Amino acid sequence: MPIRTVAIFSPGDMGVVMGQVLSEHGLGIVTCVEGRSELTRLRAREVGFREARSYDEAVAQADLVLSIVPPAEAPSVAERVVKSLHRTGARPVYADCNAVAPQTVKRIEAMISEVGATFVDVGIIGPPPEPGSSTRFYCSGPDTTIFEELGKYGLDVRKVGQKVGEASGLKMVFAASTKGTTALWTELLVAARALGLEESLLKEYAIGRLTVSKALMGRIPSMPRRARRWVSEMEEIAATFEAIGLTPRMLQGAADMYRFVGDTPLADQTSREPDPSLDAVLEALSRTLRGKAGVRDHKD
């Protein structure tokens, strides 16, 4: 069965660009923007999304449904789709593309399988796909055929394995290494600045660890505008680790850091503005700290 129409819930940064690529390669893209902002509606229309009036209408047209939302919303999107499958009798393949723990995606799989639809676990690694970019769409599950078809429509699709949970698990361990490390380095650099030790620390790095430390610091400026989204992603990684008997606290702490950054005006920045400098990020965050009693006590 050739794939013709893909439903995307919901068109955020990643969803819009993904839909645009698929649409440019000849697939029909449908979404339901009910309850979404006027800006989201406009962006989706601009890149060629068809607008359905309801989830039911979108699901009924689709050969494949992609769920692409902040991690915390993944189960509720699945619930809405399950209701639409019941009501419409349609049975498109359902692919959960969210940054969630393997145990979370298995709960979602159970909901989808119960109504008799095929489920695919997907983990997206990389920025929203653009010409020349190399975003990877990892998939796993007993039947990933339909999702793998997207490889013919401009996406870099790679199969991880036969089990639901593997693609999500890969996303989790990868994001721990990138976003987890960025959280840790943000924290220690903010601490260094707050304690008046940043210059000494950077001199120390210059002695022997400059390449790695520069690379890790270089990831900080583009973080604040994404920090709010990353809170629940870090919590999903913490849950992933906890489920296999590892400590959840490092990643819970990473969630704390992104919550802290997300509560500052730095996080209001959009991807259409230039990123702030590392210096500006550290200054804003350590200034926020200085507003608290702890630092004043410490500096006495």
Add this chain to the structure above:
Amino acid sequence: MPIRTVAIFSPGDMGVVMGQVLSEHGLGIVTCVEGRSELTRLRAREVGFREARSYDEAVAQADLVLSIVPPAEAPSVAERVVKSLHRTGARPVYADCNAVAPQTVKRIEAMISEVGATFVDVGIIGPPPEPGSSTRFYCSGPDTTIFEELGKYGLDVRKVGQKVGEASGLKMVFAASTKGTTALWTELLVAARALGLEESLLKEYAIGRLTVSKALMGRIPSMPRRARRWVSEMEEIAATFEAIGLTPRMLQGAADMYRFVGDTPLADQTSREPDPSLDAVLEALSRTLRGKAGVRDHKD
């Protein structure tokens, strides 16, 4: 006043090598090995330490006392020295060289200052000093003259600032960036192996992040033999961050990781044996995990 005799409490890996370097450069080194193992005694004697029968006797001979112990023992060494200062009337300069939080070192400073001895805050960055190695001895405090003298006896001494807490703070933020990052990478690589995703993860790194990820993974094999010592160091960093209003959870999680590694036979290895391979470390740790219910449930 020229410096002639240095007391070192207690001669572990770092203390023995530091004493050896100072001794080779002409300083007298005294220690009290009361209550220490026969091996420690032998090693200390071998590298030229004089053995005092008591803290009192060692302190009475010293121009400078160095406290170099696992972080959790730093306050009790200071207590013992304070008692000896009272009993002997001696007033050597006291340098706390331990990986402790600024607030911890300030509590120790208060104890030492109360008896009228000069206090120096020291943070050691790098491996035990050897010919050709570049271990840095950062110091801070209102009067660091005597400690800085050690620069003439084979140590790389650098002044951070005038305040007690700065040298320790520098050690804390630096160790967060090295040992904190190593804890995080150990955790995610163990998770990847336990979930059967290590090969996919390494392939993903090969796409774009190979230099940094290789460098960070390369630090793991020498970690297990030091993991037990690092538990309290991570807890001191967590306390450092918490005192200025940042989350302690990432570093508490790093302490959890080193506790986990420390509970395995991997941690019994000594620095005189070759380090295990990364593969052997990950295999041993993920095997330990598999002994727990969590992973079995997950793999079902």
